[in-house]
Amino acid sequence: MSNTLRHAKITPHRSAARGHSNHGWLDTYHSFSFANWYNPNFTHFGALRVLNEDRVKSNSGFPTHPHRDFEIFSYILSGELTHTDSTHKKGNDVQESKLFCRVRRGDIQFTTAGTGVTHSEFNRGREPVHFLQIWAIPWKRGLTPRYDWGRYSDEDKRKGFVSLLSPLKGGVDATAEQEKAAEPMIPGTIAIHADFVMAAGIIEPGGKFEWTVGANATAASKRKVYVHLPMTKGGKAKIRLDGREDGTLVEGDGAFVDGVNAGDKLVVESVGDAEAEVVVLDTA
Template identity: 60%
Template sequence: MSNLSHAKIVPRPSKTRGAANHGWLDTKHTFSFGGWYNPKYMNYGSLRVLNEDRVQPGEGFPTHHHQNAEIFSYILSGELTHRDSMQKKGAESEDKNKFFRLHRGDVQFTTGGRGISHSEYNEHDKDWVHFLQIWVLPHKRNLPPIYHTSTFSDEEKRKGFVTIITPLKAGPNATLEEEKAAVPTKEGTIPIHSDLVFSAGIIPTGNSFSYTIGGGDLVTSKTDRKVYVHFPETKGGKAKLRLDGREDAILKEGDGAYVSHVNAGDVLKFESVGDAEAEVVVIDGSNDE
């Protein structure tokens, strides 16, 4: 039975995503990206890119430039090595915000701001890497570029939704000092220059988790949030999700869902109704970006 009768939930089947297999890269695009363009799927609020990528060993994305986007990678399996333009191979830093070999549970975040270059490679000798790459439009252009890398455990995600990214506490009018301090709204999370919360959970079979829209009081815009649910392909099709108790909102792996007409404090129920635990991410943005 629905707990959010006022909410509009529109499933997005995996088959409607853009898809390309380049041999070394198997990629699926929720929104228009690269060589795949569909005017129906340009963005959802401030969410601009959601790619599910698999990269073979020894391959990756060479040094490339980013500007005026908040970009983060969520590692599902395998290993992804991130290097910025100042950290060349063979001259690695111990500072994981500059160089880091990412594994499952790690999230690497980049504020492109006025411009920054980095590379992402799978340097493992035999395993493919499977990860989500997500781009969000910031609330201000030409910000100071910065990196953050943090780890969020599967153990905690199996207990309930783990909050990973929250808005910069100082907000759109942050000073340079506040930008450098990079204090998030919720301690222990990664700060983003957007009124957005990113969370993840791993729901055991037969169990349900509740997600509170806006993280409760973590966002500024409280009404008419734009929430996107993505259900990564991690269990070979064995996992399934039901949203808000609705029979017309059952998701298979690779599917997503647009959730609208919801407000901060509303509670969205997720049920794992398949034969394997269900890993899911929630991108909870405002309606005014």
């Protein structure tokens, strides 16, 4: 396959270069500087600030702790995670009570920390939970805290990239009514307070998906895309970006895609022996 983004710079971020800590109950990898691990080469990428790949054992988890002024979300790869937070928002079928939400494979949970929230995340299931915890830098501080969640099927993700998050309509100057409505630029996604789109796709071996940079959801022409291949198939999944041999990623790897413009097409090809679950984080 020939590359179509000759103007783009693609820089792999190898799994071995991530920060790693194993606390027994928690096995965690940090793509960007986090907690006690700091690398000046990996501090943020556009609005993307944190990308942790976590595994939490049964009957373990993160006790109640505070956050401010970040957009914080978890994408569940396997198992289940029980989330409680001080917004006490009641949702639909995944809500067991007004105080907590249990999310499972394919779900994404989202918190605008804004002026301040406290929350906890605990694995009350019988099996370990494997998930990505991601933080984005919002376009302004002091936002009203909000909780949301979404469920996205594997069936849809096997057809192409499925957008999960997109910018709040109204942007940085959103009115109080727009904030309350929490309507995203892309229907069916969760609204985020950042020029940021998250998507996921499951690509069978030999298959390829095309990501449209910006997802037609932003006015910013200059973009950055971070691609991550989670560790879900015991090392059997592998992808290639833009047909480039030096753009080949194995499980746990990511890649910085720089110098792209809204509307560009990034081709992601599955070249391993197992289907690849690919996460795309598209930011200004």
